Amino acid sequence: MLKLHDVTKEFRVGAFGGRRVAAVKGVTFEVVPGEVVSLIGESGSGKSTIGRMILGLNPVTSGSITFDGLPVKPGKEYYRRVQGIFQDPFSSFNPVFKADRVFAMIKETYHASVPAPQWAERVEAALRDVRLNPGQVLGKYPHQLSGGQLQRLLIARALLLDIKLLVADEITSMLDASTRIDVLNLLAELKARGLSVLYITHDLSLGNYLAERTVVLRKGGVVEMGPTGSVFGDPLHPYTRELLSAVPRLHEPWDDAVPVETCLYHRKGGSGGLYEATPGHFVACARLETC
Amino acid sequence: MSLQVSELKVYYRTLKGDVRALDGMTFGLRDGEILGLVGESGCGKSTLGKSLIRMDGRMRHVGGTVVLDGRELPIGDDRAMNEVRFREVSLIPQYAMSALNPTRKLRRMITELLRSRGATPDLEELERRMSQVGLPREVLDRYPIELSGGMKQRMVMVISTLLDPSLLIADEVTSALDVSTQKAVARALLGFRESGYVKSMIFVTHDLALTHHIADTIMVMYAGKLAEKAPADVIVKAPRHPYTKLLLDSLPEVGVRYADRRLEGIAGSPPSLLNPPTGCRFRDRCPIAGEQCAEEPPVAELAPDHHVACWKA
Ligand SMILES: Nc1ncnc2c1ncn2[C@@H]1O[C@H](COP(=O)(O)OP(=O)(O)OP(=O)(O)O)[C@@H](O)[C@H]1O
Ligand SMILES: Nc1ncnc2c1ncn2[C@@H]1O[C@H](COP(=O)(O)OP(=O)(O)O)[C@@H](O)[C@H]1O
Ligand code: SF4
Ligand SMILES: [Mg+2]
Numbered sequence A: 001m002l003k004l005h006d007v008t009k010e011f012r013v014g015a016f017g018g019r020r021v022a023a024v025k026g027v028t029f030e031v032v033p034g035e036v037v038s039l040i041g042e043s044g045s046g047k048s049t050i051g052r053m054i055l056g057l058n059p060v061t062s063g064s065i066t067f068d069g070l071p072v073k074p075g076k077e078y079y080r081r082v083q084g085i086f087q088d089p090f091s092s093f094n095p096v097f098k099a100d101r102v103f104a105m106i107k108e109t110y111h112a113s114v115p116a117p118q119w120a121e122r123v124e125a126a127l128r129d130v131r132l133n134p135g136q137v138l139g140k141y142p143h144q145l146s147g148g149q150l151q152r153l154l155i156a157r158a159l160l161l162d163i164k165l166l167v168a169d170e171i172t173s174m175l176d177a178s179t180r181i182d183v184l185n186l187l188a189e190l191k192a193r194g195l196s197v198l199y200i201t202h203d204l205s206l207g208n209y210l211a212e213r214t215v216v217l218r219k220g221g222v223v224e225m226g227p228t229g230s231v232f233g234d235p236l237h238p239y240t241r242e243l244l245s246a247v248p249r250l251h252e253p254w255d256d257a258v259p260v261e262t263c264l265y266h267r268k269g270g271s272g273g274l275y276e277a278t279p280g281h282f283v284a285c286a287r288l289e290t291c
Numbered sequence B: 001m002s003l004q005v006s007e008l009k010v011y012y013r014t015l016k017g018d019v020r021a022l023d024g025m026t027f028g029l030r031d032g033e034i035l036g037l038v039g040e041s042g043c044g045k046s047t048l049g050k051s052l053i054r055m056d057g058r059m060r061h062v063g064g065t066v067v068l069d070g071r072e073l074p075i076g077d078d079r080a081m082n083e084v085r086f087r088e089v090s091l092i093p094q095y096a097m098s099a100l101n102p103t104r105k106l107r108r109m110i111t112e113l114l115r116s117r118g119a120t121p122d123l124e125e126l127e128r129r130m131s132q133v134g135l136p137r138e139v140l141d142r143y144p145i146e147l148s149g150g151m152k153q154r155m156v157m158v159i160s161t162l163l164d165p166s167l168l169i170a171d172e173v174t175s176a177l178d179v180s181t182q183k184a185v186a187r188a189l190l191g192f193r194e195s196g197y198v199k200s201m202i203f204v205t206h207d208l209a210l211t212h213h214i215a216d217t218i219m220v221m222y223a224g225k226l227a228e229k230a231p232a233d234v235i236v237k238a239p240r241h242p243y244t245k246l247l248l249d250s251l252p253e254v255g256v257r258y259a260d261r262r263l264e265g266i267a268g269s270p271p272s273l274l275n276p277p278t279g280c281r282f283r284d285r286c287p288i289a290g291e292q293c294a295e296e297p298p299v300a301e302l303a304p305d306h307h308v309a310c311w312k313a
């Protein structure tokens, strides 16, 4: 359904855009219908940039992104099927619109023929799905809502569109543990009904809870990807291991020792490509820069 | 006691009436203590942070006092608070990362900011502190948009503590960061306390596991009130409030998968703070609620430093 092929993105920075920064480097992966893929990586690794390119908000520098075989084409038709929710909910909402207005706009643009009472019911149902009390949030301006309330409002808005693919960029990062689990369970139910989700997160335990497949990104490139169980259960790349060790756990101290491991695959893997260690489980050379 | 908050009530004025976001909070913070503040979204954590530093136009100080280092803070008086802000109390707001002025390079932005506070910029000290959190000095010659989330967050941390405030409130500063950056930022905060840049700290988060690693004490809030407060270990290992227990149960650990074991959130949602119910505010979600719970439970000190507001704790 969604295919990224050798996607690269460069930004121009500095005076007169004289310097180029590669934010995404040769990324290839796919999301099939009804699948949750989690995209994991540290801050600045290019996760959001990939999300924005999928949504057509940033053009790719090279490579291709296709949805159902067609190149990404931003516009009403595309956004009927693909929606994104981003990290910072405060910047996603127009501060002068109340929550009601946000939903009314969705109706005008995408569901003009739905009768008003029925639409109101749908809005309420979507709000309850994300555990928001309609009376508590409708009629308020964005700055009158807490971060978590706003983020759930965005999820509800996306749900009203009958989309096929949701690009969810750190949508649960501002939610408390209980609401977060509710939202994740909700995504899992939607997935069972056929929705695909690209779940961008830095929270490994959440990605692990939900996703069939995991893509680990570092400095714009994929270092490891495969079935979630094997990537987390048997991480091959030292970076994946480092991430796993940094996860704060309740009853264990933060373990510090991150041994610098020797590269296991640089000989077998060849020149910079991904090496298929077990079926579907790919890993990059850990010492690419040096060996 | 570095900070003593007593019976603090702060409401938001709206057309429909008052939203009672803080409804009688009492707690203290010792010198050098890091207090982790957790609780469901909308329970009033950010409101507490804002109350101690700057109320927005709709916030109203309805009652109670805040005493910092022996001096009562004029929290309801925006102008009187000017001399306290930044120097005595500093806040790193939620989404601080997107609050950096995008049109200025950081060096200029910081200089202007400090001047506006009547302080002389000490660039050497600034660079020293930046290197302490792993930021190269070249960062000063960049625009905020050119930094990654983790870099911006550390930059904001350094800026907000440059005048060595007594109390730092960090609101969800690690929530948007990946685990390794999160760890680095959390450690940097601990380092700030060690170096004496800040005396004590309120660390707002929804991540109980993370709080457990950096806080001395954890305070759990529910619907504008204190539910439980105790040393971090006690909250995690021997919580007494039903809400704290359910919160701990809903934590996913690495290894738990939806397909194998379905975690449950806490059923229901927090009450509206516009007309909050009487009695215990957790009552309609509490698995062990009883008749007595129609009365509001007082905050009781069940063991030294272990405060709980529940009839059945
Ligand atoms: N508009 C832009 N101009 C210049 N550089 C940019 C721009 N947007 C992103 N970058 C750079 O691209 C890289 C990837 O950024 P991106 O925001 O996609 O990372 P991320 O993985 O989402 O990180 P975070 O978790 O911090 O949000 C970073 O080095 C960032 O500085
Ligand atoms: N400016 C405002 N006007 C009216 N209500 C507000 C305003 N800001 C926050 N609230 C309400 O106050 C409550 C607490 O908000 P907040 O302190 O932001 O929660 P938290 O940070 O714990 O998520 C929420 O119910 C929220 O909707
Ligand atoms: S006071 Fe009653 S309702 Fe409230 S938490 Fe305790 S048992 Fe539950
Ligand atoms: Mg991002």
Ligand SMILES: [Mg+2]
Pocket: A146, A147, A148, B045, B046, B094
């Ligand atoms: Mg908040």
